[in-house]
Amino acid sequence: MRSIVLTKGVPDFSEGAVSFDEDGHLERGKTPTVMNPNDKFAVQAALQTRVRHGGHVSGMSMGPPGYADVLKEAMETVYTDDNYLLSDRELAASDTWATAITLCAGLETYQEEVGDIDIVFAGFKSADGETGQTGPQTAWAMDWPIVTHVLALDIDPDERVLRAKRLVEGDIDEIETVEVPLPCFVVTDPEFEPTYRKASHRLTHKQLRAETEERAADHEEHLTTWNHEDLNLDPDYIGLDGSPTIVSSVDPIPKAPSEREATMIDPGDEDEMSEMLEEMQPYATGAGD
Template identity: 85%
Template sequence: MEGTVRSIVLTKGVPDFSEGAVSFDEDGHLERGKTPTVMNPNDEVALRAALQTRVRHGGHVSGMSMGPPGYGDVLREAMESVYTDDNYLLSDRELAASDTWATAITLSAGLETYQAEVGDIDLVFAGFKTADGETGQTGPQTAWAMDWPIVTHVVALEVDPDERRLRAKRLVEGDVDEIETVEAPLPCFVITDPEFEPSYRQASHRLTRKRLREETRERAADHDDHLTTWNHEDLNLDPDYIGLDGSPTIVSSVDPIPKAPSEREATMVDPTDADAMDDVLEELRPHAAGTSDHATEAGD
């Protein structure tokens, strides 16, 4: 549509690595079934970039993820937090155990199916890397599979829908961090850098964002009505080239995740040991009475 931008944001669910949420087995390996799944933090940055583009130029934003049915909750979060219009989940057993290459092949098929059934895509946004894999390969590999240009480490962007051009500032890290400005034709991929910050300087943009937030609350409440799930047959994918069979990555070994060290030293005390309990009381007495060394000195 002339003058507007249709965007897709690639998202992924990752284990919640916050303190107390992660479950490990006795060998220190992550137990995914017992650890909550949340949206990959870097994908939230990509979503904010897509929202900024939507606010400035109008159009449509869709979320897309590949994973088990539970990833629908991750896509719901995308709708609630950055107001996606609809979401697409690529999910079935044939896609399980995909490495980044097989994931990129599946995502590219999802994008092609979207274009055939929904509409032409102008921009595909993806996060810098995932919190669990840390490879940063899926976005670029998907762009390669689509044969579209890609701009990485984007910290700011402008889109000219009529001229079909993207102008972006990207962070170049080296001995000294530099910012370079690049241009690319649409459609293209945008890999956002964690340093990306959306900008809403115009009052009209802030009002549009507020309106989108209000509209989304009702839509998110009925998220399942706005979620489309495609399996490998819907995407016309050969099982030999997806999932574990289509993943060339060979993992030679896996190191246990180190457990976080305790921040405090603890002394175990047997409550039946009278002498030990007397020591505990002596330690607590000044604090309980409000007469710590500093308080005593102040009173003197």
């Protein structure tokens, strides 16, 4: 069983980590990059598949050289055997369509040079784009079946099929059971939860974690970087030139008004500390709710 996990680096939107300029625009260069939160569910699905069925798992991302750290995180969490970064200046400013074309070329190159892929795992949507288009568009470019909003899955290696439960949202949320042939794409839902019911699965999980600690320490030795020439991509169809999306305007993020008042106290002042404890005590007992 050979799987690929697609992951992306996004700005760290946690409180205090995001940097904005004076106009309220995001400063990516000053904001830390982390793995896209929704990709972590795809990572968990890939790990569950590997624990249950064995095989080889690779991580793949498209972005600047700094995304190697995101792939390192994938190695540490999904225990990838190796990682692949699609990166050069010709790929900059790609929209979802140009990204999908590039990822498709990356997957095809992988199959030519490494081995046939059984499953590609992708996250629901990115925290910075929020389109949810890249996974489905890449599946379309590969001409592979795709299952989205996956809550649970398993593989029948003899029949070469994937069976999954997926969330169908509507007036009433329903769970749909589907079956698709391999190779295929899987887009996980944020409600996906991996399960390891057998003792053998839990032991395998523990063994993989131990093996990965040494590999992740030298993750760069297991990283392959491909540029657009390696992928045989025409610059006219990738990056900004190959992106049909037109952004008409970018609005600054409004700054939230300061509504909280802060009282500064000296930890060494007993009177001030006593006043603070008296103020906080009702909340500690639940009376201040």
